[in-house]
Each structure stands twice: as C-alpha cells, then as structure tokens.
Amino acid sequence: MASQHKILLVDDDEQVLELYQTLLKSLPSQPEVLVSNSGARAIALLDSEPFSLLVTDLRMPKMDGLQVLAIVRRKYPNLRTIVLSSVLDAEYRSRAYALGVDMFWQKASSGEEFKLFQDCIESLLGKEVQAEGGFRGMQSKSLVDLIQLECLSQSSAVLHISQGAVSGRIWVQNGQIIDAATASFTGEEAFKEILSWKSGNFEIKPAEPDHARMITQSYQGLLLDSAQALDEWRGQQTSAETPASAEAGAPAPANSALAPLARFEGVQFLLTLPADEKAPLESWGLENAQEVAAWARATEKRLKELGDKIGAGGLAHVMGLGLQRHWALSGNEQKGSLCVGFRATLPKDKVEQTMKHIFTKWAS
Amino acid sequence: MGVLNKKSHGAELRRLPTGSFTVDAEGEVVSSTVPQWVPEATVRLIGQSVVSVLQGARKANVACSEMVAQYGSFKITAREMRGGAIIFLSPKAPQWVSPT
Numbered sequence: 075m076a077s078q079h080k081i082l083l084v085d086d087d088e089q090v091l092e093l094y095q096t097l098l099k100s101l102p103s104q105p106e107v108l109v110s111n112s113g114a115r116a117i118a119l120l121d122s123e124p125f126s127l128l129v130t131d132l133r134m135p136k137m138d139g140l141q142v143l144a145i146v147r148r149k150y151p152n153l154r155t156i157v158l159s160s161v162l163d164a165e166y167r168s169r170a171y172a173l174g175v176d177m178f179w180q181k182a183s184s185g186e187e188f189k190l191f192q193d194c195i196e197s198l199l200g201k202e203v204q205a206e207g208g209f210r211g212m213q214s215k216s217l218v219d220l221i222q223l224e225c226l227s228q229s230s231a232v233l234h235i236s237q238g239a240v241s242g243r244i245w246v247q248n249g250q251i252i253d254a255a256t257a258s259f260t261g262e263e264a265f266k267e268i269l270s271w272k273s274g275n276f277e278i279k280p281a282e283p284d285h286a287r288m289i290t291q292s293y294q295g296l297l298l299d300s301a302q303a304l305d306e307w308r309g310q311q312t313s314a315e316t317p318a319s320a321e322a323g324a325p326a327p328a329n330s331a332l333a334p335l336a337r338f339e340g341v342q343f344l345l346t347l348p349a350d351e352k353a354p355l356e357s358w359g360l361e362n363a364q365e366v367a368a369w370a371r372a373t374e375k376r377l378k379e380l381g382d383k384i385g386a387g388g389l390a391h392v393m394g395l396g397l398q399r400h401w402a403l404s405g406n407e408q409k410g411s412l413c414v415g416f417r418a419t420l421p422k423d424k425v426e427q428t429m430k431h432i433f434t435k436w437a438s
Numbered sequence: 439m440g441v442l443n444k445k446s447h448g449a450e451l452r453r454l455p456t457g458s459f460t461v462d463a464e465g466e467v468v469s470s471t472v473p474q475w476v477p478e479a480t481v482r483l484i485g486q487s488v489v490s491v492l493q494g495a496r497k498a499n500v501a502c503s504e505m506v507a508q509y510g511s512f513k514i515t516a517r518e519m520r521g522g523a524i525i526f527l528s529p530k531a532p533q534w535v536s537p538t
Contacts, residue, residue, distance in 0.1 A: 133451050140451065165529070166451055172510030362499055369498035373491045377507050380487045384480060385452060387510020394495055394502030401500050415500065422504075 113137030230281035343415035454529035461485035463521035
C-alpha cells in the first residue's frame with residue numbers, strides 16, 4: 075500500500091466514536107481514523123483533506139446521515155461510504171442504498187459482529203478506487219481484461235454488465251463469445267456498445283449452454299474490431315470538441331459527438347451543459363440554445379438543492395411533457411448535463427427509456 | 439453493548455413527504471393531503487420549486503403541462519393547472535431491473 079488509508083467516522087455519540095475509532099485503528103492496514111460528531115463538521119473535514127472511507131451514523135441532530143451522504147455523493151462520487159446505524163427501518167436502508175452507500179451496518183452488539191465489521195472495512199480498504207473508471211468488484215481491471223480472462227480460461231458463463239440504468243449481457247461458451255445483448259442491439263453491435271461503457275457493475279452468472287450462437291468471430295477479432303470502432307468514435311469526438319466547432323450554441327456539425335445521439339427515436343433537439351459553466355455549449359436542432367441552457371442549469375440547481383434539503387437522494391432526471399414537445403434533463407458531476415427534446419407524440423415511458431440510453435451513451 | 443443501539447437524545451430521521459397538494463401561480467399551497475408531520479416550509483419549498491421550473495420552461499419555449507423529477511428515492515410529479523399546479527409526492531425505494 076503506497077499511502078496510509080484515512081477513515082472519517084461520523085456519529086453524534088462520543089462513546090460510539092471512541093469505541094469505533096479504537097476498533098478501526100487496530101485494523102491490519104492501520105488506517106488513520108478521524109472523527110466528527112456532526113454532519114457539518116464531517117463535510118468541512120472532507121473538503122479539507124482526502125479520505126478513503128466515510129463511516130456515518132444516520133440519526134444525528136441538525137444534519138442527519140442521509141443529508142451527509144447526499145452531499146458526499148454529489149461532491150465526492152468516488153468516496154466509499156458505509157452507514158453504521160441502529161436504525162432498522164427498511165425505508166432508511168433503501169434510501170441509504172439509493173444514495174450509493176457501499177454497506178449498511180447495524181451497530182454491533184457482540185464481539186463477533188465487531189470482528190465481522192472490522193473484516194469488512196479491511197476488505198473495503200484493500201480495494202483501490204479508480205477515478206478513471208473500472209468495474210465495481212474488479213476495479214483495477216477493464217471490461218476487456220475481464221472478457222479476456224473468461225475466454226482464456228475457456229469458461230462458460232453469462233456476464234451481466236450494467237452501467238447506470240442500462241444493462242447488457244455477454245454469453246461466453248467454452249472460451250468463445252457467442253452472443254451479446256443490450257436494450258438496443260444484439261450480437262456484435264451489442265458487444266461493441268457494452269465495450270464502450272467505461273465503468274459499471276458486473277456479475278458472472280451460470281452459463282446458458284442452450285443459448286443460440288449469434289457471434290461467430292473469435293474473441294480476439296471481436297475485441298480488436300471493437301477497440302478500433304471505439305478509437306474512431308473517440309477521434310470524432312475529439313475533433314468535434316476543437317474550439318472552432320465548439321462555438322456557444324452553434325448547431326452540431328455532422329461529425330459532432332451529438333450527431334449519433336440525434337438518431338435515437340423521437341429526438342428533436344440536444345443540448346450539452348458542460349460541468350464547467352464557462353465552457354462552450356454544444357447543441358443540435360435548437361435555435362435558442364443559450365436561453366434553454368440558462369433555464370436548464372437553473373432547474374437542475376434548484377431541484378438538486380430541493381433534493382438535498384428533503385433528503386431525497388441524487389437527482390436522477392427531470393422530465394417535462396408538453397403539447398409542442400417533451401424534454402428530459404439528466405446530468406453527472408464529471409461530464410455535466412444533457413438536455414434532450416423529444417417530439418410530443420412519444421409516450422412518457424418511451425421518453426424516459428430513450429433518455430436513459432442517450433444519457434448513458436453520451437456519458438460514456 | 440446494547441447501549442450503543444440507543445440514542446440518548448431525540449434526534450429522529452426525517453421521513454420523505456408523501457401525498458399531494460395544489461399550489462397557485464405564486465407557489466402558495468392552496469389545498470393539501472400531505473400528512474401534518476411534514477413541515478409546512480418543506481411543502482411550500484417543493485411547491486415553489488415546481489412552479490419556478492414550470493414557469494421557467496414556458497419562458498424558455500419548452501413549456502410543459504406535466505413535470506416529473508426523479509430522485510434516488512423520491513419522485514415529484516406535477517401537472518400544471520391554470521398557472522398553478524397539482525403536485526404528487528411519492529417516496530420510492532430504489533428498484534433494480536434485471537436485464538431482459
């Protein structure tokens with residue numbers, strides 16, 4: 075381990091802080107353990123120095139654990155978080171998981187439980203968090219590594235891969251990729267789409283020996299083709315991001331990163347709002363891009379603040395259904411936000427589903 | 439060790455609001471079925487935020503008659519009503535959909 079791990083422990087009960095601080099300090103990795111008796115102080119500490127792990131109670135006066143987690147998820151999306159609470163209500167457990175916590179622990183009441191808690195923390199600290207992506211559960215490996223591993227070991231399995239709201243499957247039979255599927259594609263196209271996802275979660279499920287073979291190419295050839303297609307697409311994206319074509323509000327040229335997104339069913343306009351507000355906007359099919367951008371930014375800010383205040387979790391998306399057209403707005407901290415206009419005849423659930431796919435593709 | 443599972447003070451976790459209410463064009467609450475334990479200020483804040491989004495959308499030429507704000511564990515659905523809106527609040531547990 076190159077550097078010492080740093081854990082921030084948050085609880086309003088001094089006795090609990092003292093006990094768990096001693097427990098965590100005695101872990102084999104000997105992490106540095108800082109404590110905070112309030113949510114506000116915890117946020118201030120997180121702002122001032124980097125931590126590997128946050129362990130927080132839920133029930134605290136003034137700023138409760140859910141509020142702390144909501145802020146942490148937005149400001150430090152890569153920070154690992156654990157809830158340590160005596161609250162057993164399933165609603166709070168669900169809300170904590172919706173805020174992306176890694177584990178939800180009931181406060182230990184026996185020596186055995188303390189030991190289990192210590193083991194889990196030690197195991198969690200052992201996993202490095204990669205800022206540049208990676209798949210949860212195997213974060214130092216890319217999806218290509220994972221597929222190669224399965225194929226080289228002549229395995230038979232079904233890989234379930236998910237990124238945000240979208241997911242896909244890759245069927246591996248005796249070390250060969252025989253099929254892939256996403257919501258939009260099947261076969262090689264689906265495989266390429268899955269490979270374009272930078273991060274996500276994966277699960278290895280038992281093989282389905284009766285699944286029909288739809289991909290006949292060798293896995294090496296498939297990986298090479300996919301890597302080439304990805305390189306070409308990234309090249310197009312880079313050229314579209316040059317200052318000459320990225321003029322504020324200018325319509326996207328045919329080779330723009332937005333052009334492929336416009337091919338989704340019912341799309342009327344696209345507008346990107348970079349995380350850096352001074353960076354130029356990019357739009358497609360929109361005349362009043364600056365005006366819509368100002369409204370979209372204000373809307374997102376207001377609804378995020380509202381979510382933080384009531385402890386509703388992160389804002390996943392906002393959707394509007396109008397007589398002229400529908401729209402949807404979704405964002406993440408790293409890339410910024412995407413506002414998409416849809417034709418008014420598109421059903422509500424279709425708007426929601428299509429937005430998820432467009433956003434995932436754009437964010438990838 | 440059981441003492442660690444008991445809080446010495448009355449700090450309680452807030453539940454997410456549930457129910458529906460109507461607001462006028464200024465975001466003031468007109469009628470409500472939201473339980474009494476939900477602070478009035480919270481209901482007003484939600485109402486004003488929704489009205490502000492709907493009015494902003496109209497000004498930006500992306501007017502909508504229905505708006506849905508989906509959070510990790512909460513959903514706000516609003517339908518425009520003569521300048522005001524009827525707003526539905528639904529706490530929602532996260533759902534994982536298995537791939538088809």
